[in-house]
Amino acid sequence: MGVARMAIDSEVLVVGGGLAGLTxxxxxxxxxADVRLLSHKRSTLRNASGLVDVLGYAPDGEGPLVDPxxxxxxxxxxxxxxxxxxxxxxxGLSLFDDAVPGYRGGHTDRNALVPTHGxxxxxxxxxxxxxxxxxxxxxxxxxxxxxxxxxxxxxxHAAAHLEAxxxxxxxxxxxxxxxxxxxxxxxxxxxxxxxxxxxxxVEGRSVSVRKALAERLKPHLGEAERVGFPxxxxxxxxxxxxxxxxxxxxxxxFEVPMGPPSLPGLRLAERLFDALDAAGxxxxxxxxxxxxxxxxxxxxxxxxxxxxxVDKNGAKIPYAADQYVLATGGLVGKGVDSxxxxxxxxxxxCHVPHPEDRYEWFADDAFxxxxxxxxxxxxxxxxxxxDGRGNPECANLRAAGAVLGGYDFAAEKSGSGVSIATxxxxxxxxxxxxx
Amino acid sequence: xxxxxxxxxxxxDPRSGGDSSRPGVPETGTVDxxxxxxDPTAVFEEDEDFDLRPGAxxxxxxxxxxxxxxxxxxxxxxxxxxxQGPEQWRLKQNEDDHGIDESVxxxxxxxRCDDACPSGVPxxxxxxxxxxxxxxxxxxxxxxxxxxNRVLANYRVFASLASAFPRLSTAVLNSWPVRWLNEKLxxxxxxxxxxxxxxxxFREWWAARGGAAASRERAREARERRGESGADKKVAxxxxxYANYNTPEVGRALVRTxxxxxxxxxxxEQRCSGTPMFANGMLADARRAAGVNVSSMADLVAEGxxxxxxxxxxxxxxxxxxxxxxxxxxxxxxxxxxxxxxxYLRIHEDIRGEVREADVSGELAADFAYHAPCHARNQGLDxxxxxxxxxxxxxxxxxxxxxxxxxxxxxGWKAEKYEKSMAVGAEMFEHMETAEGExxxxxCPTCAMQMEHGTGYEVRHPLELLEAAxxxxxxxx
Numbered sequence: 080m081g082v083a084r085m086a087i088d089s090e091v092l093v094v095g096g097g098l099a100g101l102t103x104x105x106x107x108x109x110x111x112a113d114v115r116l117l118s119h120k121r122s123t124l125r126n127a128s129g130l131v132d133v134l135g136y137a138p139d140g141e142g143p144l145v146d147p148x149x150x151x152x153x154x155x156x157x158x159x160x161x162x163x164x165x166x167x168x169x170x171g172l173s174l175f176d177d178a179v180p181g182y183r184g185g186h187t188d189r190n191a192l193v194p195t196h197g198x199x200x201x202x203x204x205x206x207x208x209x210x211x212x213x214x215x216x217x218x219x220x221x222x223x224x225x226x227x228x229x230x231x232x233x234x235x236h237a238a239a240h241l242e243a244x245x246x247x248x249x250x251x252x253x254x255x256x257x258x259x260x261x262x263x264x265x266x267x268x269x270x271x272x273x274x275x276x277x278x279x280x281v282e283g284r285s286v287s288v289r290k291a292l293a294e295r296l297k298p299h300l301g302e303a304e305r306v307g308f309p310x311x312x313x314x315x316x317x318x319x320x321x322x323x324x325x326x327x328x329x330x331x332x333f334e335v336p337m338g339p340p341s342l343p344g345l346r347l348a349e350r351l352f353d354a355l356d357a358a359g360x361x362x363x364x365x366x367x368x369x370x371x372x373x374x375x376x377x378x379x380x381x382x383x384x385x386x387x388x389v390d391k392n393g394a395k396i397p398y399a400a401d402q403y404v405l406a407t408g409g410l411v412g413k414g415v416d417s418x419x420x421x422x423x424x425x426x427x428x429c430h431v432p433h434p435e436d437r438y439e440w441f442a443d444d445a446f447x448x449x450x451x452x453x454x455x456x457x458x459x460x461x462x463x464x465x466d467g468r469g470n471p472e473c474a475n476l477r478a479a480g481a482v483l484g485g486y487d488f489a490a491e492k493s494g495s496g497v498s499i500a501t502x503x504x505x506x507x508x509x510x511x512x513x514x
Numbered sequence: 515x516x517x518x519x520x521x522x523x524x525x526x527d528p529r530s531g532g533d534s535s536r537p538g539v540p541e542t543g544t545v546d547x548x549x550x551x552x553d554p555t556a557v558f559e560e561d562e563d564f565d566l567r568p569g570a571x572x573x574x575x576x577x578x579x580x581x582x583x584x585x586x587x588x589x590x591x592x593x594x595x596x597x598q599g600p601e602q603w604r605l606k607q608n609e610d611d612h613g614i615d616e617s618v619x620x621x622x623x624x625x626r627c628d629d630a631c632p633s634g635v636p637x638x639x640x641x642x643x644x645x646x647x648x649x650x651x652x653x654x655x656x657x658x659x660x661x662x663n664r665v666l667a668n669y670r671v672f673a674s675l676a677s678a679f680p681r682l683s684t685a686v687l688n689s690w691p692v693r694w695l696n697e698k699l700x701x702x703x704x705x706x707x708x709x710x711x712x713x714x715x716f717r718e719w720w721a722a723r724g725g726a727a728a729s730r731e732r733a734r735e736a737r738e739r740r741g742e743s744g745a746d747k748k749v750a751x752x753x754x755x756y757a758n759y760n761t762p763e764v765g766r767a768l769v770r771t772x773x774x775x776x777x778x779x780x781x782x783e784q785r786c787s788g789t790p791m792f793a794n795g796m797l798a799d800a801r802r803a804a805g806v807n808v809s810s811m812a813d814l815v816a817e818g819x820x821x822x823x824x825x826x827x828x829x830x831x832x833x834x835x836x837x838x839x840x841x842x843x844x845x846x847x848x849x850x851x852x853x854x855x856x857x858y859l860r861i862h863e864d865i866r867g868e869v870r871e872a873d874v875s876g877e878l879a880a881d882f883a884y885h886a887p888c889h890a891r892n893q894g895l896d897x898x899x900x901x902x903x904x905x906x907x908x909x910x911x912x913x914x915x916x917x918x919x920x921x922x923x924x925x926g927w928k929a930e931k932y933e934k935s936m937a938v939g940a941e942m943f944e945h946m947e948t949a950e951g952e953x954x955x956x957x958c959p960t961c962a963m964q965m966e967h968g969t970g971y972e973v974r975h976p977l978e979l980l981e982a983a984x985x986x987x988x989x990x991x
Contacts, residue, residue, distance in 0.1 A: 084861050121630050126576060261590055264597075266580040268587045315941070340581040361901050365629055365894030391894070392833040393850030396861055412632075 086386045086399035089115035089361065090513040091506070094368045094387065094426060095406030095414065096122040099480025099498035099505075101351040102171065103404045105178055106506030108358035112513050114506075116360060117389065117398065119367040122348040123412055128201075128336040129310070129343025130193055130210075131175065131182070131499070133168070134160075135202035135492025143202035147496070148188045157485035159497050162458060163504045168496065171503030172204070178354035179347065181208045181318075192216055196232045196309065196337045198240025202492060207343050209317055213307050213333035215241070220249040222303035223335065224296060226257040228265065231337055232309040253299040258291035267342050270311035274320045289320065293327030305331035310343050317346065366391050368398075368426050373473065381474040384427070402475050402509035405429070405456075405464070406502060409481030409488075415455055422454055424482065429456045429464040429472050432484065448490075455484025462505045475512070477505040566603055566643065569636040573600035579637055582630035584888075584918035585622055588937040592620045595627035599640035614648035619659075620931075621645070622922035623793035624888035625830070639838040642792050649795030662700045663794040666924040670786040673711070673759040680711035703932040706967060709760045709959075716758040716765035720781050729769065729779045737776035747777040749858070750814045750821045752807070754787055754828040756959035767981035768824050768855050774985045775863050780819065782810040787828040789889075790924045792835055804840050807832065811852070812844030821852040824977055826890040826957040827923065829854045833893065854895055854957070856902070856976055866902065868984055873907035878974065878982040881910040881951030885942055885965060887958035888918050899955065899976040906983055911955065914945035919956075921964035936968070943968040955979070 093104040096118025104116040136142030137150050138158075144150055151160050151168065160168060176185040182205045184191050190202035192215040200215045213221070225234030234252030241250050259273060273288045296306065306324075312334050313320030325332040336343055355362060366389045374385040386399040407414030407426060416425050422433040422440075433454055434440060440451045456464040456478050463471040464478050479501040481488065488494035573596070580586055580594035598618050606612045618641065627637040653660050665672070676683035686692055687708040697704035714722075724731075733747065749772060757765040769779055784807050791800035811821050811832070823829035832852040836845050859865040882903070886896035896916070903911040920938030925931050946954065946969050954965040954973035962973040 085864065087860060120632055121578075121582070123632060125581070125630075126578060126632070259590075262593065264593065265590070266577060266583070266586055266594060268581050269590070272587050339576045340578050345581070362897050363894045364896070365892055389894075391850075392837070392852070393846060394853075 084397055086397040087115075089113050089398075089400045091115070091402045091404065091509045092117065092387065092398060092400035093404040093406060093506070095404075095408060095412075095480070095482075096120075096124075096362075096364060097406065097408055097412065097480060097498065098124055098127070098351075098495055099408075099482075099502040100404070100406035101348075101355060102174065102499050102502030103406055103477075103479050103506030103509070104360050104362075105351070105355050105358055106171075106174055106503045107404075107510040108355065108360040108506075109174070110507055110510035110514070112402075112510040114358075114360040115398070115400070116355065116362045117366075117368055117387075118362075118364040121364060122352070123408065124348035124351070125345045126339035126341060127344040127347065127495075128195070128338075128341055129207050129347050130201060130203040130336055131184075131205035131495040132202065132492040133172070133190075133204035133496030135190065136490060138487070138491060140490070143192065143200070144190060146188050147190060147204065155485070157457070159458075159483045159486055159501050160493070162460060162462065163500050167504050168500040171500040172496075174503055175205065175499050179350045181346075181350070182206065183208055183211050194237070194241055194246075194307065194335055196237060196335050198237035198244070200241070200244055200246065201336075204496060207334070207346070209310070209312060209321060209334040209343065210336060211333065212305050212331040213335065215246050215248075217305075218248050219304040219331070220302050221251075221305050221307060222296075222300060222330075223250065223252040223307045224299075225252065225254040225309065226270070227254055228257065228261060228263045229270070229309055229311070232335065237335070249302070251299075251301070251303070253296070255292075255295045255299075258286065258288055258295070267309075267311045267337070267340060268314060271314040271342055274311070275313045275315045289323040290327055293324055296328060300328065300330060303330060305333060307333050307335045310334040310337045310341060312342075314342060314345070317342075363389075366396075369395070371427055372397075376474050381471045383475045384473045387426070401513045403473075403477070404502075404505045404509055405476060405478040405482055406480045406498075406505075407482050409455060410451065412481060414480075414482035417451075417454075422451075424456055424464070427464070427472065427476060429476075429478070430466045431456055432467075449487075452487040452489060453484055455482055457484055461508055462501060477509060479505040566636065566640055569634075569640060570600040570603045572633045573631075573635045574633060576632065578630045578632060579627035579635075582626045584624060584626065584920065584938045585620060585934065589620060589934050591617065593617055595621070595637050595641065598644060599627070599637040600635060602644055603640055613652050614644050616648065616652070618645045618648050619795070622918075622925040622931075623789075624918050624922050625892050626888050626918065629892050636838065638835075642795075642797070642835065642839060645792075645795035646797035647795075650797070653795075658699075658701055662702060662928070663924070664796060664799075665700065666702070666927055667791045667794040667796045667799060668786070669790060669924075670755040670759075673755055677711045677715055677759045680713050684708065684710045697929050701929045703927055703929045705932055706927060706963070709756075709963060711759055712762045714762060716753050716762035717781065719762055719766060720769070726778070726780045729773060732773045733776050733778040736773055740776055742776055746818055747775070748780070748817075748819045749777050750780050750782050750811060750819045752784060752787070752811070752821050752823040752828055752832065752852070753781065754784075754823065754825045757824050761959065761975070764824050764975045764977055767975065767977040768822070770985045771859070771977060771981045772822070772855075775859065780814065782814060784810060787823075787825070787831040788835065789827040789831050792831070792839075793923050793925065797839070801840060804831075804836050804845075805842060808836060808840070808842045808845050808848050811848045812842075815844070815847050815851045819851075820858065821848065822855045822858045823852065824855050824957070824975065825959060826854055826887050826893065826895065827960075830889040830893060854890070854893060856898055856980065857893070857895055859980075860898065860902075865980075866905070869902055869980075870905045872983040874909050874979065874983045876982065878979050879908040880953045881949075882912070882953050882955040882974070882979070883914050883946045883949040883951040883971065884911050884955045885914050885919055885946070885961055886916070887956055887961045888922070890957050891916075895957075899957070903976070903979060906979075909979060909983075910951065912949045912951060914942055914949055917941040917945070919958075919961040919964040921960045921967075923960045926960070926964060935964070939964055939968050946971065 134147035184205040223234040238252035480498040693704040696702040785803035788800035926935030
């Protein structure tokens with residue numbers, strides 16, 4: 080064997096590059112800790128809608144909730160919000176508001192109602208400025224615009240859905256061809272690049288995309304005072320694209336958040352990484368953390384994580400820190416994994432409580448109340464994962480985000496808020512230990 | 515974080531039996547859907563090639579790859595990585611009349627899709643095999659495109675001839691008649707200037723300096739100076755073509771820096787890493803080159819050497835593409851013992867500590883506009899230079915963003931791709947112009963060409979700055 084490998088050191092090591100990992104790294108770095116964030120792939124935030132919810136529905140389905148902060152104290156004990164408490168949730172959101180420019184909603188505790196590409200209305204605590212003119216609480220008449228080849232957004236269908244939901248405004252949907260000769264399956268970044276840029280060739284001459292698009296829409300505008308587009312309005316300069324379109328149309332312009340891959344998600348990821356970079360953190364993306372070494376905590380204390388191993392094409396590279404944060408996501412993000420026998424947490428092997436009989440993991444009704452939706456690690460009050468007997472797995476390991484159990488983020492619309500609140504709490508706590 | 519970076523699981527080779535054991539790391543007992551243990555019912559005909567079905571099945575069509583593709587962002591004729599990979603793979607399984615779509619030749623092989631996929635689909639492996647099949651079965655050996663691509667892919671052959679008369683070659687290649695003929699006859703863009711050939715190749719310098727024996731002596735002295743005794747510090751340098759024929763200063767910087775840390779170097783027999791051959795579907799050429807490289811590196815790995823590269827595409831090739839595409843004896847061992855040079859020092863030495871204590875003066879005391887090559891990004895190295903040098907006194911470094919430079923090796927040299935290449939690069943050029951520094955920095959030789967071409971900046975390699983910061987003048991040549 081060659082030369083011994085020294086572990087690559089930092090004070091706080093965060094595993095996972097989603098919203099929880101980024102928030103915890105940011106909280107720790109801003110508290111003065113020497114922080115490193117490791118992410119296997121590019122951030123999953125790039126697939127997120129860009130909306131930041133806190134709590135849209137109560138666990139019993141009541142909602143949409145007007146004020147999440149009124150319901151949070153009534154959540155079950157096992158909910159991560161109960162673990163960290165309302166004050167910490169507020170502090171986490173303040174960190175987000177401070178770090179991420181171009182978001183709205185921080186002026187109030189109340190949920191905003193943002194129309195989505197399916198024509199539903201999503202209760203959300205924070206939303207990108209690009210969606211601000213589209214809020215469902217606004218009574219102005221609305222035109223939704225879809226593009227022929229962009230099948231993820233059917234404007235007429237979304238408009239009919241919104242109408243059926245009883246929104247307090249007139250809404251119509253129209254589908255037009257996007258100017259230029261795009262492929263039938265062009266990606267959202269292609270639309271965005273064209274809208275960012277100078278022009279496309281239409282019938283042999285170069286025209287401004289924004290102007291050409293506005294011209295196509297004018298006959299459809301009618302009484303509408305605002306126009307909603309699928310979220311492809313610019314990558315480099317979204318505000319400029321909206322402004323250009325609004326000027327040409329004589330109406331306000333907004334984006335309707337879309338499914339993955341999502342430009343608002345991409346923009347949010349970029350802003351958070353910029354904030355993390357500005358806070359002096361180190362960031363590595365591209366290789367997975369696959370295991371760890373533990374050391375005795377001394378006496379009756381829990382063991383400590385000594386180092387984790389990053390797999391680089393078969394080489395195991397050690398990374399060491401004083402404190403660790405696990406933010407690898409839930410069942411979809413692979414932070415929680417299962418086979419036919421068991422459910423587990425793959426990096427540190429943390430205990431994930433689940434019924435022994437796998438037929439009890441799910442409900443028979445597809446949209447029923449599935450136990451698996453709440454699978455995840457259980458923690459103590461300091462977010463340290465607990466083993467099967469209720470003791471911390473490791474003294475210096477905290478968990479944040481969807482890897483936590485005890486809540487159903489999809490039903491509650493609480494995924495972003497839990498990631499921000501627990502990420503903030505875990506990062507701050509880790510930084511306090513190393514201070 | 516449970517799935518490994520080994521695409522198609524289990525090393526992607528059906529003959530490997532899907533062994534996922536990871537020596538030295540606790541088994542986690544979880545299931546990776548991309549691993550081949552399940553032995554899915556054989557729907558498609560057996561064939562001798564790598565089984566890419568598990569990879570294709572892992573794609574849930576989220577299109578994250580398409581959004582990360584720099585070519586799809588500017589080229590309305592390019593269907594993107596999702597089509598080139600899993601969709602095309604399925605299409606050609608059961609329909610005899612489905613050849614490979616010619617658009618696979620428009621993929622620049624930047625491999626960003628690999629990094630974007632949340633589901634472990636081995637996209638670049640699928641593109642490489644599809645491109646190889648297309649060139650093999652559907653491209654005429656007599657076509658201008660084939661001849662041109664073969665010439666570009668085999669840069670090393672031409673570089674070795676040209677460097678026999680370096681000054682003359684540089685002048686002739688850059689004369690207008692030759693550039694005009696290249697464009698008209700071969701379809702090699704006349705817009706670009708050929709890189710200058712060095713008057714002394716890296717290997718000539720290495721030999722004149724005393725080769726491995728001299729290196730052993732210098733490393734021993736350095737270890738003595740550092741108070742390290744008997745350390746088994748040995749690395750084999752994979753210089754690739756460019757550091758040998760065009761930028762030997764990068765190779766010299768690597769040698770001096772490693773010796774400064776007490777490492778003995780050897781410079782084994784080697785061919786092109788294969789990167790330009792993969793990108794042009796010349797898999798037979800790539801296999802020949804890789805065979806030589808793996809056999810010479812595997813012997814050294816067995817003797818306790820690790821391989822280090824100064825070019826991030828070379829290290830990418832040895833680490834990822836070789837085990838994905840070839841089944842040579844020792845290919846996995848070479849992959850797991852290959853590193854990018856600065857990465858290797860980060861893993862094995864307190865390089866951060868030394869850089870923090872150091873300062874740099876002279877011509878490298880500058881502000882650098884740094885661009886991370888796509889292939890560095892895939893190895894997790896995109897922030898390495900910035901995070902290291904931001905703590906170095908006397909120099910400043912600024913990341914010019916995460917866009918692709920657009921040249922992607924041979925892609926931007928092709929006449930019909932030149933404009934797309936420049937359109938992809940536009941964002942980087944703009945960020946370079948707005949950055950403080952007026953000297954570029956990157957690990958990749960062709961990214962460096964593009965940076966220079968788009969901005970006129972001189973472009974340096976991180977190893978040159980590291981050498982200037984850490985290695986005293988007294989270390990001689």
